[in-house]
Amino acid sequence: xxxxxxxxxxxxxxxxxxxxxxxxxxxxVDIIRKHTNDGWIPVEERLPDENGIYxxxxxxxxxxxxxxxxxxxxxxxxLFYDVYGIYDGKVYAWRPLPDLYRLEKGAEIETKxxxxxxxx
Numbered sequence: 001x002x003x004x005x006x007x008x009x010x011x012x013x014x015x016x017x018x019x020x021x022x023x024x025x026x027x028x029v030d031i032i033r034k035h036t037n038d039g040w041i042p043v044e045e046r047l048p049d050e051n052g053i054y055x056x057x058x059x060x061x062x063x064x065x066x067x068x069x070x071x072x073x074x075x076x077x078x079l080f081y082d083v084y085g086i087y088d089g090k091v092y093a094w095r096p097l098p099d100l101y102r103l104e105k106g107a108e109i110e111t112k113x114x115x116x117x118x119x120x
Contacts, residue, residue: 006032040093047078053097056080059090070094 006029026049030041040057048054048070056068058080068087072078080087080094 006036037093039095041095042093043091048072048094054080054094055097056087056091057093058087059092067097068094 009032010029026046030039049072051069051071051073053067053069056066056070057064058066058068060066066082066087068091069081070078071081080091
């Protein structure tokens with residue numbers, strides 16, 4: 001249902017001449033998609049805006065979901081790397097890493113794409 005709403009919103013915005021290819025537009029799409037596809041973003045739709053570590057769904061039969069590094073400036077469409085180097089298989093979708101587990105209820109933990117964290 002939400003996927004249909006997202007498609008309609010994007011279609012309407014484009015018809016009105018709005019450009020959704022910006023941070024706010026991507027963020028809005030990500031929030032809606034998070035509720036429709038557990039946050040997975042198809043690579044055909046777009047690639048990550050920043051270099052960093054992401055989860056990726058790929059064609060590896062042994063490990064179909066991997067933590068991978070994405071570097072956007074390596075090629076025109078960027079590259080995903082796994083622990084062995086440049087991933088030469090197909091990446092279907094990606095998503096940001098989930099938030100870190102919180103040891104104490106209410107503790108705020110800031111997670112960065114490079115894996116660093118800051119506890120308040």
